[in-house]
Amino acid sequence: MSEVRAVRNLRICSKDCLCLYVCPTGATDTETGQIDFSKCxxxxxxSKACPSGAISMVPYQYPKQQTKDDLVIAKLNKLIQSKVEQEQMAEYIYKNSNDSIEKQLAKAIIRANRLMTEDLYREAGFMLPQSKNTKDFLKNLLQQTKDETLKKDIEKLIDLLDFNE
Amino acid sequence: MKKYICPICGYVYDEEKEGIKFDDLPDDWKCPLCGAPKNLFKAEAIEVVVSEEDDEEELREMNYGEISALCSSLARGCEKQYLEEESKLFTKLANYYKSKSEIKESSSFEELVSKINNDLETNYQKARSVASEKEDRGALRVITWGEKVTMILKSLLEQYKNDKDFIKNTKVYVCDICGFIYVGDEKPEICPVCKVPSFKLLEVERGA
Structure with missing residues (x-):
């Protein structure tokens, strides 16, 4: 099996369709616009023929997560804790307000805090879904939950993700 | 004559060039590039280094809100890699844990502002000094963006306190990459914080 596969960024794709002519297996011609990974x-x-630069070649196996210093992680976790609390506070305000402007502002604050938290996690050791950190996190989650449907979803994720460590 | 710098987008107001003292500008003057309010601007100055005390964080279990955010972050990661099924599953997990995460018993914008102040005065400073020391430029990146977004949150809540209708006749957008909130009729061409093109600034609709 090849080490890389092609992916198409649909927003950049200018529909010049050269990829359809040059693909030796027909993988680029699909009803969803995404490349058929099973044929690629x-x-x-x-990727070479595409005039708009919409097709990139990405690896199946991604490189390992960069090692992060424990103290850096601790400080970022402190921020994460604070942003999660702020998201929950804004959520409370959103749910208990009858004022449409206050609700709109609360909604924007909920979203902003969630985005900041997600970004902080990326720098706190969870950049890559295929990393050992993610695997350990999911396994831990699996042990803790008693919800059967959830268990199945977590197991499926562990099975699908191509962990690199 | 001094220079004043926008902490969000870096725009420099040079008193000498403009011919008007920064203090003489009207209170509702805004950054011409990103719309940041006047009171956020800082005079060009030497950076103050915050001393680092020892406060090791104890290890603790993640709470539901944190689990939810990590899952939604990983969902985005999968989406970027075009892993559709994995992304959907992580989103499902994120929603499940969000529904389980407790909402604070009563809360107000005032309490929110005090948390924001603590982030700006303490948490970001400490994180920045450790990240600089360890030369972690990725961490410095997230700290730089997050601190700017947090400053904007503070300023929006202050404006709301003074005038509950300040967003009534305009629009609200949130940058889907860094969380920057933009209030105004027309989006800037790029996000002033993370510089992503404007199509990633998504409007937050006002409900009924």
């Missing part, structure tokens, strides 16, 4: 052999012909 990773030759890169589509």
């Amino acid at each position: 052999i990773g030759c890169g012909a589509c």
Whole structure:
């Protein structure tokens, strides 16, 4: 199996369709606009031919998560804790307000805090879904939950993700 | 003559060039580039270094709100890699844990502002000094963006306190990359914090 596969950024794609002509397996021609990964052999012909730069070649196996210093993680976790609390406070305000402007502002604050938390997690050791950190996190979650449907979803994720460590 | 700098987008107001003292500008003057209010501007000055005390964080279990945010972050990661099924599953987990995460018993914008102040005065400073020391530029990046977004949150809540209708006749957008909130009729061409093109600034609709 090839080490890379092609992916298409639909927002950039200018529909010049050269990828359709150069693909030796027909993987680029699909009803969803995304490349058929089961057919892609990773030759890169589509990516080279694409005039809009919409097709990138990405690896199946991603590099390992960068090592993060424990103290840096601790400080970022402190911020994460604070942002999560702020999201919950804004959520309370949103749910208990009858004023449409106050609700709108609360909604924007909920979203902003969630985005900041997500970003902080990326720098606190969870950049890559395929990392050992993610795997340990999911396994831990699996042990803790008693919800059967949730268990199945977590197991499926562990199965689907191509962990690199 | 001094220079005043926008902490959000870096725009420099040079008193010498403009011919008007910064203090003489009207209170409702805004950054011409990103719309940040006048009171956020800082005079060009030497950075103050915050001394670092020892306060090791104890290890603790993640709470539901944190689990939810980590899952939604990983969902975005999968989406970026075009892993549709994985992304959907992480989103499902994120929603499940969000529904389980407790909402604070009563809360107000005032309490929110005090948390924001604590982030700006303490948490970001400490995180920045450790990240600089360890030369973690990725961490410095998230700290820089987050601190700017947090400053904007504070300023919006202050404006709301003074005038509950300040967003009534305009629009509210949130940058889907860094969380920057923009209040105004027309979006800036790029996000002033993370510089992503404007199509990633999403409008927050006002409900009924």
